[in-house]
Amino acid sequence: MLKGVGSALSETEMQLLLIFAGSDRERQRLAQYLAAHRVDGVLLVSVHADDPLPDLLAQLEIPAVISGRRSAEETLPSVDSDNFGGGRVAVEHLIDQGRRNVVHLAGRLDVYGAQRRVDGYREALRDAGRPVDESLIVAGDFTEEGGRRAMTELLARCPALDAVFAGSDVMAAGARQVLREAGRRIPDDVALVGYDDSAIARHMDPPLTSVRQPIEEMGRAMIDLLLDEIADRRPAVSRGLERRQLVLPSELVRRASS
Structure with a gap:
């Protein structure tokens, strides 16, 4: 994303200032x-949905654009990828491969994009005439350890699972470790699909099928x-917000893990 931002800014006289605000103290200083x-x-x-920073910017009347949305009712201009379509195409791919028990390692559900990927998972199952078992959706936190925990829980809930859709490549890496420790071969026993199409996906063994987001764009x-x-x-909000909520297409990148 920084590459796209930097490229666009190079055509202006503006400079980019990068600020990380993870702690309460950092947010106060910001x-x-x-x-x-x-x-x-x-x-x-x-x-995240409860982040006070966007509302502060609105109060200060400082122009702002969000990557992703906090909710379906986002009031600030935003740019997002099609998380719903990305989740749906990932699960459609697994169903097309003949997989019967598709589980989902979701991301943080206070993140709107993660919610939409879950919605896409559900929609693909319904379109295929499959029941949606909510117990086969376990939320992680977009970390490798979160992927490990969620995968361990899903294996206990559904020992017959034969496909995993992970809400990020990082969580997919954690899921892969658990599957291998359980003696499950990828993709022979369990197909695995991630999200983000990061370097992790390309270098995983086997290489990970993943949903690519147009990050630079x-x-x-x-x-x-x-x-x-x-x-x-x-x-x-006074200038026709509909045209200022941009959603760019995602695409499935197929590799050997599925």
Whole structure:
């Protein structure tokens, strides 16, 4: 994403300031920095549903664009990939491979994108005439350890599982470890699909089928939207928000894990 952002900014006179705000103290310092109006605009990445920062930016009338959305009712301009379509195509692929018991290692369910991937999982099963067993959806936290925990739980719940859709490549890596420790071969016994098409997917053994997000394109689109916001500082909700909620297509990259 930074590559796309940097490429788009290179065509302007603006500079990029990268700030990480993980702790409460870091967020407080960031709020003070923003309150001093030392920035022209803000790009928000990895924002959770209860994050107060977007509302603070709105109060300060600082132009902002979000990567992803906090909910279906997002009020700020946003750029996202098609998480629903990505989840659906991943599960459709597994069903097309003849897999009968498809489980889902979901990401953090306070993240709207993770919720939409779960929705895509459910929709693919319904379209195939399969029942949706909610016990076969276990939330992780987008970490390798979270993938291990969720996979261990799913193996206990459904020993006959033969396909896993993980909400991220990192969680898929954790799931792979658990499957191998349980003596399950990939893809012979269990097909495995991840999400993000990261370097992890390409270098995993076997290489991981994964859903690719157009990350670089998303970065460029975020800058384009933000520049529009800076040029017209009226609240986005007064300017036809429908056209400012961009959703870019995702695609399945097939490899040897499925």
